[in-house]
Amino acid sequence: xxxxxxxxxxxxxxxxxxxxxxxxxxxxxxxxxxxxxxxxxxxxxxxxxxxxxxxxxxxxxxxxxxxxxxxxxxxxxxxxxxxxxxxxxxxxxxxxxxxxxxxxxxxxxxxxxxxxxxxxxxxxxxxxxxxxxxxxxxxxxxxxxxxxxxxxxxxxxxxxxxxxxxxxxxxxxxxxxxxxxxxxxxxxxxxxxxxxxxxxxxxxxxxxxxxxxxxxxxxxxxxxxxxxxxxxxxxxxxxxxxxxxxxxxxxxxxxxxxxxxxxxxxxxxxxxxxxxxxxxxxxxxxxxxxxxxxxxxxxxxxxxxxxxxxxxxxxxxxxxxxxxxxxxxxxxxxxxxxxxxxxxxxxxxxxxxxxxxxxxxxxxxxxxxxxxxxxxxxxxxxxxxxxxxxxxxxxxxxxxxxxxxxxxxxxxxxxxxxxxxxxxxxxxxxxxxxxxxxxxxxxxxxxxxxxxxxxxxxxxxxxxxxxxxxxxxxxxxxxxxxxxxxxxxxxxxxxxxxxxxxxxxxxxxxxxxxxxxxxxxxxxxxxxxxxxxxxxxxxxxxxxxxxxxxxxxxxxxxxxxxxxxxxxxxxxxxxxxxxxxxxxxxxxxxxxxxxxxxxxxxxxxxxxxxxxxxxxxxxxxxxxxxxxxxxxxxxxxxxxxxxxxxxxxxxxxxxxxxxxxxxxxxxxxxxxxxxxxxxxxxxxxxxxxxxxxxxxxxxxxxxxxxxxxxxxxxxxxxxxxxxxxxxxxxxxxxxxxxxxxxxxxxxxxxxxxxxxxxxxxxxxxxxxxxxxxxxxxxxxxxx
Numbered sequence: 001x002x003x004x005x006x007x008x009x010x011x012x013x014x015x016x017x018x019x020x021x022x023x024x025x026x027x028x029x030x031x032x033x034x035x036x037x038x039x040x041x042x043x044x045x046x047x048x049x050x051x052x053x054x055x056x057x058x059x060x061x062x063x064x065x066x067x068x069x070x071x072x073x074x075x076x077x078x079x080x081x082x083x084x085x086x087x088x089x090x091x092x093x094x095x096x097x098x099x100x101x102x103x104x105x106x107x108x109x110x111x112x113x114x115x116x117x118x119x120x121x122x123x124x125x126x127x128x129x130x131x132x133x134x135x136x137x138x139x140x141x142x143x144x145x146x147x148x149x150x151x152x153x154x155x156x157x158x159x160x161x162x163x164x165x166x167x168x169x170x171x172x173x174x175x176x177x178x179x180x181x182x183x184x185x186x187x188x189x190x191x192x193x194x195x196x197x198x199x200x201x202x203x204x205x206x207x208x209x210x211x212x213x214x215x216x217x218x219x220x221x222x223x224x225x226x227x228x229x230x231x232x233x234x235x236x237x238x239x240x241x242x243x244x245x246x247x248x249x250x251x252x253x254x255x256x257x258x259x260x261x262x263x264x265x266x267x268x269x270x271x272x273x274x275x276x277x278x279x280x281x282x283x284x285x286x287x288x289x290x291x292x293x294x295x296x297x298x299x300x301x302x303x304x305x306x307x308x309x310x311x312x313x314x315x316x317x318x319x320x321x322x323x324x325x326x327x328x329x330x331x332x333x334x335x336x337x338x339x340x341x342x343x344x345x346x347x348x349x350x351x352x353x354x355x356x357x358x359x360x361x362x363x364x365x366x367x368x369x370x371x372x373x374x375x376x377x378x379x380x381x382x383x384x385x386x387x388x389x390x391x392x393x394x395x396x397x398x399x400x401x402x403x404x405x406x407x408x409x410x411x412x413x414x415x416x417x418x419x420x421x422x423x424x425x426x427x428x429x430x431x432x433x434x435x436x437x438x439x440x441x442x443x444x445x446x447x448x449x450x451x452x453x454x455x456x457x458x459x460x461x462x463x464x465x466x467x468x469x470x471x472x473x474x475x476x477x478x479x480x481x482x483x484x485x486x487x488x489x490x491x492x493x494x495x496x497x498x499x500x501x502x503x504x505x506x507x508x509x510x511x512x513x514x515x516x517x518x519x520x521x522x523x524x525x526x527x528x529x530x531x532x533x534x535x536x537x538x539x540x541x542x543x544x545x546x547x548x549x550x551x552x553x554x555x556x557x558x559x560x561x562x563x564x565x566x567x568x569x570x571x572x573x574x575x576x577x578x579x580x581x582x583x584x585x586x587x588x589x590x591x592x593x594x595x596x597x598x599x600x601x602x603x604x605x606x607x608x609x610x611x612x613x614x615x616x617x618x619x620x621x622x623x624x625x626x627x628x629x630x631x632x633x634x635x636x637x638x639x640x641x642x643x644x645x646x647x648x649x650x651x652x653x654x655x656x657x658x659x660x661x662x663x664x665x666x667x668x669x670x671x672x673x674x675x676x677x678x679x680x681x682x683x684x685x686x687x688x689x690x691x692x693x694x695x696x697x698x699x700x701x702x703x704x705x706x707x708x709x710x711x712x713x714x715x716x717x718x719x720x721x722x723x724x725x726x727x728x729x730x731x732x733x734x735x736x737x738x739x740x741x742x743x744x745x746x747x748x749x750x751x752x753x754x755x756x757x758x759x760x761x762x763x764x765x766x767x768x769x770x771x772x773x774x775x776x777x778x779x780x781x782x783x
Contacts (some may be wrong), residue, residue: 071090128149155180415448616632722744
């Protein structure tokens with residue numbers, strides 16, 4: 001049995017003290033034993049001492065069989081080797097377990113303490129208080145009647161008719177209530193017949209539970225579990241519900257997912273779903289992970305009453321380690337019809353995915369080489385009846401073999417080699433960029449660069465050679481094409497970096513500031529070759545921006561190589577925090593001079609232009625969490641800004657956010673706008689507990705709202721409610737309207753669809769209210 005130290009109170013009956021000192025071999029001390037650390041207890045012949053610590057520390061737990069037991073009370077009585085009676089503020093303490101009561105009767109032989117009146121048990125992060133209890137101190141087993149309990153690890157507590165403390169740190173509650181609310185603000189609580197808490201395995205499971213919200217029962221569940229840890233367990237997940245109008249059908253959308261923990265490396269989630277006006281859908285997601293493979297399988301099926309047919313979706317993503325350096329993979333997805341995603345999918349950001357990848361391949365890496373071989377096909381949905389909005393079908397790769405080699409700093413040189421051989425097939429109709437039905441293309445690109453880098457300047461000459469060979473089959477009525485194209489390219493990238501202390505800006509930014517001036521010149525030369533008769537298997541215009549203006553090719557892909565005799569001049573200035581290196585501001589201006597004028601275009605020859613549009617960009621990260629980013633493109637021929645994009649955001653503190661952006665693009669040929677949109681979004685507190693969230697995206701050309709999101713969040717003491725409405729345009733004739741609602745009972749569960757991901761997609765910088773109680777310090781409520 002562990003050593004026991006009796007610490008009487010100062011009002012102890014002194015007359016009886018001599019006889020008590022001989023009881024059961026106990027020794028007495030008038031020290032404040034509750035503050036004595038077990039590991040600091042000295043041998044019997046030395047007096048006990050207090051050890052001063054300069055900070056709160058969590059000490060290692062001493063095993064119970066060697067840990068001393070401390071007791072204290074106002075009065076102490078007992079019989080030698082039999083019992084002792086602690087009366088008046090009685091306390092028994094061992095390790096991190098504390099037993100309190102008005103009267104404690106302790107039997108050393110059985111190690112049982114009977115507690116009568118204001119019984120209290122404190123153990124690690126749990127506490128129990130009731131009228132009476134019986135506890136075996138060493139084994140920490142026993143019971144307590146009508147306890148008020150607190151489980152601080154999960155921030156919850158409540159009342160019970162009885163609690164039993166069993167072996168292996170198991171706690172069993174009978175006829176209990178549970179909530180994470182404060183007792184004086186009990187907005188929601190759970191009543192249950194029974195709950196078992198296993199502290200070692202961090203599980204809490206109960207039966208026959210009813211959830212009450214403002215005293216109204218709203219949910220019954222035969223089995224429930226509390227989130228006591230991060231371990232996975234089988235059971236129902238939070239049900240989701242909402243109301244939507246999709247594809248001309250309005251009604252409720254309810255899903256009750258069930259999670260199945262099959263094994264430590266495998267699990268499955270079932271998604272039974274009810275769609276009013278359509279029927280019942282069943283979905284499943286199966287995930288698996290092993291040393292040599294991993295993957296996810298998804299499937300959905302619905303007998304759609306409104307559509308009149310069975311509708312389904314299937315997806316498979318699998319990666320397999322075949323040998324050292326060799327990996328095989330599958331990325332395959334398919335749906336039953338063109339309208340499936342718009343009618344049944346759950347788009348988060350208003351952008352609906354209408355192209356599904358169907359790819360099988362393998363990758364091999366060795367000694368700087370990366371080899372890819374694959375077959376890639378697509379399912380492209382066409383939900384819009386307007387031909388002007390039909391999606392152009394891509395070429396499919398059946399198959400492709402690609403090999404890349406890269407080696408940097410080989411005797412000061414950067415060397416890269418890429419070879420590719422692909423057979424392309426096309427299943428659509430002829431178009432201006434789809435002039436061939438199928439064909440073979442092979443290319444090889446080799447480049448060598450020699451960078452010269454110093455803190456004040458850099459210079460990188462580069463030489464590359466690209467050869468391409470085509471053998472293609474045209475549509476009926478057109479001639480075949482067999483052609484080789486070989487083009488060399490030379491480029492020279494150079495720049496200077498000047499830096500100074502910007503003392504005049506220190507006051508503005510309230511810190512030490514550095515300013516840089518970084519002029520840059522980029523020259524590229526590629527001879528002209530006629531390429532309009534070549535197919536466009538995977539090539540498009542690369543666009544025009546700050547990064548593209550300093551590139552070697554104005555096309556993205558492998559079917560067009562721009563003729564170049566161009567030099568791009570630009571200058572960048574940066575404002576830096578001298579102490580942290582954080583970039584506070586960056587401004588760039590650049591223009592490309594074409595000495596010969598580019599002639600190669602995507603489908604036709606271009607009219608040569610000697611000077612490109614003037615590009616200017618600004619990016620700021622100012623003190624006070626105000627950010628401003630903008631890019632403008634000025635065309636000298638029409639004397640207009642043909643592209644302008646501005647984005648601003650202001651975030652003074654957490655959950656205070658305003659975003660604003662505007663984008664306008666015009667066609668320099670007729671100066672008509674091809675894109676003219678603005679967008680506002682944000683999150684802002686309305687009161688101490690109410691938050692507003694919104695997004696508004698409007699197209700000035702079509703004069704219609706493209707995406708609209710509006711919602712409210714309410715943060716109570718122990719629950720959060722979110723209501724979000726969204727309306728967006730799917731196609732030229734189809735729009736979707738949805739409303740989402742969620743109630744988070746902190747520390748228990750959530751009811752309703754989870755709109756947090758939806759809000760994050762639509763409102764950059766959004767910070768949700770935490771659905772979990774704040775973590776409890778181990779020193780909170782310390783006794």
